[in-house]
Amino acid sequence: xxxxxxxxxxxxxxxxxxxxxxxxxxxxxxxxxxxxxxxxxxxxxxxxxxxxxxxxxxxxxxxxxxxxxxxxxxxxxxxxxxxxxxxxxxxxxxxxxxxxxxxxxxxxxxxxxxxxxxxxxxxxxxxxxxxxxxxxxxxxxxxxxxxxxxxxxxxxxxxxxxxxxxxxxxxxxxxxxxxxxxxxxxxxxxxxxxxxxxxxxxxxxxxxxxxxxxxxxxxxxxxxxxxxxxxxxxxxxxxxxxxxxxxxxxxxxxxxxxxxxxxxxxxxxxxxxxxxxxxxxxxxxxxxxxxxxxxxxxxxxxxxxxxxxxxxxxxxxxxxxxxxxxxxxxxxxx
Amino acid sequence: xxxxxxxxxxxxxxxxxxxxxxxxxxxxxxxxxxxxxxxxxxxxxxxxxxxxxxxxxxxxxxxxxxxxxxxxxxxxxxxxxxxxxxxxxxxxxxxxxxxxxxxxxxxxxxxxxxxxxxxxxxxxxxxxxxxxxxxxxxxxxxxxxxxxxxxxxxxxxxxxxxxxxxxxxxxxxxxxxxxxxxxxxxxxxxxxxxxxxxxxxxxxxxxxxxxxxxxxxxxxxxxxxxxxxxxxxxxxxxxxxxxxxxxxxxxxxxxxxxxxxxxxxxxxxxxxxxxxxxxxxxxxxxxxxxxxxxxxxxxxxxxxxxxxxxxxxxxxxxxxxxxxxxxxxxxxxx
DNA sequence: CTGAAAGCGCTTACAG
DNA sequence: CTGAAAGCGCTTACAG
Numbered sequence: 031x032x033x034x035x036x037x038x039x040x041x042x043x044x045x046x047x048x049x050x051x052x053x054x055x056x057x058x059x060x061x062x063x064x065x066x067x068x069x070x071x072x073x074x075x076x077x078x079x080x081x082x083x084x085x086x087x088x089x090x091x092x093x094x095x096x097x098x099x100x101x102x103x104x105x106x107x108x109x110x111x112x113x114x115x116x117x118x119x120x121x122x123x124x125x126x127x128x129x130x131x132x133x134x135x136x137x138x139x140x141x142x143x144x145x146x147x148x149x150x151x152x153x154x155x156x157x158x159x160x161x162x163x164x165x166x167x168x169x170x171x172x173x174x175x176x177x178x179x180x181x182x183x184x185x186x187x188x189x190x191x192x193x194x195x196x197x198x199x200x201x202x203x204x205x206x207x208x209x210x211x212x213x214x215x216x217x218x219x220x221x222x223x224x225x226x227x228x229x230x231x232x233x234x235x236x237x238x239x240x241x242x243x244x245x246x247x248x249x250x251x252x253x254x255x256x257x258x259x260x261x262x263x264x265x266x267x268x269x270x271x272x273x274x275x276x277x278x279x280x281x282x283x284x285x286x287x288x289x290x291x292x293x294x295x296x297x298x299x300x301x302x303x304x305x306x307x308x309x310x311x312x313x314x315x316x317x318x319x320x321x322x323x324x325x326x327x328x329x330x331x332x333x334x335x336x337x338x339x340x341x342x343x344x345x346x347x348x349x350x351x352x353x354x355x356x357x358x359x360x361x362x363x364x
Numbered sequence: 365x366x367x368x369x370x371x372x373x374x375x376x377x378x379x380x381x382x383x384x385x386x387x388x389x390x391x392x393x394x395x396x397x398x399x400x401x402x403x404x405x406x407x408x409x410x411x412x413x414x415x416x417x418x419x420x421x422x423x424x425x426x427x428x429x430x431x432x433x434x435x436x437x438x439x440x441x442x443x444x445x446x447x448x449x450x451x452x453x454x455x456x457x458x459x460x461x462x463x464x465x466x467x468x469x470x471x472x473x474x475x476x477x478x479x480x481x482x483x484x485x486x487x488x489x490x491x492x493x494x495x496x497x498x499x500x501x502x503x504x505x506x507x508x509x510x511x512x513x514x515x516x517x518x519x520x521x522x523x524x525x526x527x528x529x530x531x532x533x534x535x536x537x538x539x540x541x542x543x544x545x546x547x548x549x550x551x552x553x554x555x556x557x558x559x560x561x562x563x564x565x566x567x568x569x570x571x572x573x574x575x576x577x578x579x580x581x582x583x584x585x586x587x588x589x590x591x592x593x594x595x596x597x598x599x600x601x602x603x604x605x606x607x608x609x610x611x612x613x614x615x616x617x618x619x620x621x622x623x624x625x626x627x628x629x630x631x632x633x634x635x636x637x638x639x640x641x642x643x644x645x646x647x648x649x650x651x652x653x654x655x656x657x658x659x660x661x662x663x664x665x666x667x668x669x670x671x672x673x674x675x676x677x678x679x680x681x682x683x684x685x686x687x688x689x690x691x692x693x694x695x696x697x698x
Numbered sequence: 699c700t701g702a703a704a705g706c707g708c709t710t711a712c713a714g
Numbered sequence: 715c716t717g718a719a720a721g722c723g724c725t726t727a728c729a730g
Contacts (some may be wrong), residue, residue: 033723035723036723037723046700046701047702047723047724047725048700048701048702048703048725048726049699051725051726052700052726055725060699061699061700078474078475080475080722080723081419081472081475081476082418082420082475082477082708082722083420083706083723083725084416084724085416086414086416086417086420086705086708086722086724086725087705087706087707088724088725100445101435101440101445101460102441106441107440108436110435111435111462124461124462125460126435126462128444128448128460138415141414141416142707249639249643279643283643305583306643309613309640309644310643311645367707369706370707370708371707379717380716380717381708381717381718382709382710382717383717385708386709386715393716398716413708414708416706416724417706417708417722418707418708419708419722420707420708420709420723421708421709421721422710476723
């Protein structure tokens with residue numbers, strides 16, 4: 031078929047390639063009739079611009095990149111969809127890169143594939159993140175706290191979310207809670223745990239080490255450790271905080287399988303508010319972290335940094351308590 | 365900082381840019397010492413190739429594109445992850461594009477951003493799909509049946525999956541089943557329904573129109589229509605086939621909320637085998653469609669078509685019955 | 699308002 | 715084994 035280039039259009043339309051380029055890009059300098067005529071020819075020839083030719087010279091690609099370690103996880107799909115629509119609004123495309131280290135993000139930026147990037151990947155180590163920071167290219171981190179001229183972070187206020195859960199338990203009169211931590215080294219896991227523990231401590235409640243389980247943010251893993259805990263015969267906690275919904279679910283299943291009732295014997299809470307929460311039995315109380323806002327804010331901020339309208343900032347998004355059956359002692363009495 | 369190009373490396377290393385290019389690309393013609401020296405210089409200067417410069421001239425980008433309408437949906441994340449790793453194996457990158465029409469895929473191929481693409485987007489209409497077909501560029505469709513020299517399809521054998529469910533119901537002695545269809549026009553919804561209905565018909569079972577509900581592949585929607593159905597006071601079906609797991613879940617919730625028991629009063633089955641199935645109450649019987657295989661096969665086939673080693677084919681993947689509590693009448697008796 | 703020309707950063711025949 | 719040169723398809727000052 032032979033690729034159609036602006037040269038072909040120029041020849042066909044009897045104008046120069048500069049004029050074609052200007053017409054195609056809507057540069058206002060072109061006479062409207064000329065422009066329309068050229069556009070018609072381009073259309074007729076099924077012209078499709080070569081990204082590489084364009085971007086090689088142009089300063090901007092009009093593409094934003096989202097870099098993630100994996101697409102799995104409770105809220106990723108929604109986040110990406112929201113980001114996509116926010117990009118559309120601003121005249122950008124969004125492309126998603128799966129990657130396991132910071133090289134790929136750096137390559138894409140420096141290789142002029144994207145004008146800026148949003149990075150969600152716990153697997154980028156701190157050194158890698160710092161390297162990106164030093165680049166001073168427009169970047170938004172959504173799972174770590176970094177900031178510079180061109181770099182922003184939009185994260186959950188996970189410390190506060192942990193506090194919120196603690197206070198909810200305190201209101202319920204809980205004296206002996208259990209904590210299930212998430213992926214080691216993960217920002218949200220650490221902060222949620224810290225907020226939870228510190229707020230409880232203010233109330234004079236200190237959780238013994240054997241009442242802090244490591245659930246890896248994962249249902250199966252949490253089921254295992256919870257099950258093992260229950261086998262020891264130690265006294266049941268009154269309440270369990272799973273630092274994400276998946277681990278809360280694992281804990282509930284282990285409790286059920288050991289003959290305990292939730293919320294009758296133990297109340298349980300998670301974080302995230304994944305769709306599943308409403309379909310479980312009992313429905314799961316949780317913290318809605320507001321990732322929709324995270325997605326749109328990430329793109330908005332990125333665009334502003336690209337345009338030089340704003341410099342880097344750190345935003346912390348407040349979660350919201352969603353009470354359902356799993357923390358409602360009265361539920362089983364119905 | 366000023367972008368480092370092969371010119372800089374050439375100057376620094378005291379060689380020509382051709383030699384730098386050859387060294388960087390591992391062209392064997394370069395003397396090993398020269399190559400190593402150049403690589404060292406490139407490394408020292410933090411050289412990162414410009415994608416646009418490279419791809420403009422090169423025939424191949426070594427990037428595969430995955431085009432989807434949305435990242436939501438039960439198995440998308442797993443599919444993408446699997447495809448990513450398969451790409452890595454073959455020396456390709458994977459980038460994901462969210463898009464609502466076939467233009468974007470066409471642009472990306474013809475705009476030389478990707479060497480080939482996998483398309484999962486029911487929203488590409490048949491005309492759009494045909495346009496892609498005519499391009500004769502390496503493409504794999506994973507939700508429609510198309511085939512040509514460079515175009516393959518790797519789909520679920522959804523007709524057969526429908527038959528499998530029908531036969532499972534027949535074995536259970538079901539005489540009055542209900543069907544919940546999915547997204548209108550969706551290949552899998554149509555085929556699953558058709559297989560289900562035709563197999564039942566062979567058994568002399570014909571489902572009346574008011575026992576075929578439209579659930580849009582979606583829990584909330586299905587809950588609504590099921591609820592409405594139950595309000596009519598019509599006799600309960602003995603079994604319900606939700607053409608995906610999400611709709612089966614919606615039906616179960618509506619039944620429960622109306623005081624019925626699953627599987628006691630009605631047995632229910634879905635398709636997909638999403639993670640949630642195991643955490644529901646009752647756990648959900650379903651068809652495991654084998655999308656892991658779909659992901660890796662899609663990439664493998666695409667690479668082979670790109671390399672000209674194979675021409676287009678159509679593969680249908682067989683699903684596998686996974687029986688859990690929701691179709692096990694004895695379950696409630698325990 | 700339009701066109702001739704340079705050049706973006708690479709790759710790739712081709713000479714040597 | 716290495717280098718000089720052309721060219722990929724565009725954009726962008728600059729002249730006119």
